[in-house]
Amino acid sequence: MPRGIDLNDIKWNVISTAKIANPCVKNAEGSENPGKREKLEDGSCANGKENPDWKEGYTYLDRFLDTNKKDNNGDIVFMAISIGDYEVMSGNMQELRRYIREVQEVVVYYRNVTINDKPAVGAKVKLKD
Amino acid sequence: MQQFFIAIILILGLGCWWLYSENQTLTFNNMQLEVAIKQQEDAIESIREAYEKQGDSLNGMINKNAQIEAEKNRYMDVFKRHNLNKLAIVKPGLLESKVNKGTKNVFDTIEKDSRELDSLDDPSGDINPNN
Numbered sequence: 001m002p003r004g005i006d007l008n009d010i011k012w013n014v015i016s017t018a019k020i021a022n023p024c025v026k027n028a029e030g031s032e033n034p035g036k037r038e039k040l041e042d043g044s045c046a047n048g049k050e051n052p053d054w055k056e057g058y059t060y061l062d063r064f065l066d067t068n069k070k071d072n073n074g075d076i077v078f079m080a081i082s083i084g085d086y087e088v089m090s091g092n093m094q095e096l097r098r099y100i101r102e103v104q105e106v107v108v109y110y111r112n113v114t115i116n117d118k119p120a121v122g123a124k125v126k127l128k129d
Numbered sequence: 130m131q132q133f134f135i136a137i138i139l140i141l142g143l144g145c146w147w148l149y150s151e152n153q154t155l156t157f158n159n160m161q162l163e164v165a166i167k168q169q170e171d172a173i174e175s176i177r178e179a180y181e182k183q184g185d186s187l188n189g190m191i192n193k194n195a196q197i198e199a200e201k202n203r204y205m206d207v208f209k210r211h212n213l214n215k216l217a218i219v220k221p222g223l224l225e226s227k228v229n230k231g232t233k234n235v236f237d238t239i240e241k242d243s244r245e246l247d248s249l250d251d252p253s254g255d256i257n258p259n260n
Contacts, residue, residue, distance in 0.1 A: 005243035007236040014225035016218045060221045083214045086228075091205055093235050098201045100239065104246045105193045111249060112186040113179070 012086075013078075017059045022049045 024037040024045030038046040051058070068076050081089070217224050 001247045001249055004247045005240050007240055009233055009236065012225060012228045012232060014217050014221040014228060016221040018219060018221055020222075083217055087208045087213065090208070090231075090235075093239075094201045094204050097235065097239055097242065098197055100242050100246075101197045102194050104242060104249075105190045105197070107246060107249055109186045109190045112189075113183045 013064055015061050015064045017061050019057055019059055020054070020063060022051050022054050022058060024048070025050055 024039060025047035027033050027036050027038055027047065029035075040046050054062075065076055068078055213224065
């Protein structure tokens with residue numbers, strides 16, 4: 001039998017223009033209200049935001065583009081796939097898996113019917129005249 | 130008269146000898162046929178066992194393939210039941226973790242399936258240990 005399949009993991013990035021939550025930083029231990037995300041009267045955060053470098057309305061798309069830019073020395077480069085195509089690709093993977101498993105069952109079948117079996121031979125008779 | 134008796138005895142002696150040799154041949158042939166019948170019975174039994182084994186294995190394979198097909202359809206049903214487009218727009222982070230987990234799971238199961246196949250030619254190994 002051939003060696004088993006070795007597959008490397010990949011990482012999918014799901015990107016949309018949904019905003020990413022950027023909550024206020026919690027009050028430090030020992031302060032008046034420890035652990036509270038305190039806000040000022042004007043609605044701004046007393047301790048600043050958890051990701052201060054994110055502009056207002058920072059989206060998943062913005063974050064992805066920023067990360068991608070950083071990873072590619074200032075260029076933006078990636079391969080994209082639509083949700084529909086992702087569904088097709090998932091279906092294709094399942095179809096391949098189905099085929100591998102069914103072929104495996106065929107191998108098991110042939111193994112069962114051919115190994116440890118008594119040979120069926122016809123009888124040979126030679127009579128005297 | 131004496132010559133007549135001698136002739137009769139001679140004829141009877143020859144007859145006995147002929148019958149004896151015929152009897153020997155028939156006994157030998159009978160033994161050969163008994164052996165042949167035994168061999169044929171063994172062969173028929175062996176063929177019957179192989180036929181039953183084939184039938185059982187074939188049924189097992191058909192059932193297993195139906196299960197595999199059903200499992201694939203169950204996976205594919207997830208896409209029918211959920212609108213991934215909508216989910217990706219609203220909660221991309223949630224979908225991302227699910228998609229990555231699902232992909233890893235599929236890769237792992239494919240690797241596992243292929244290892245099971247690889248172990249089939251190991252005579253000491255169990256066939257389909259997980260089935």
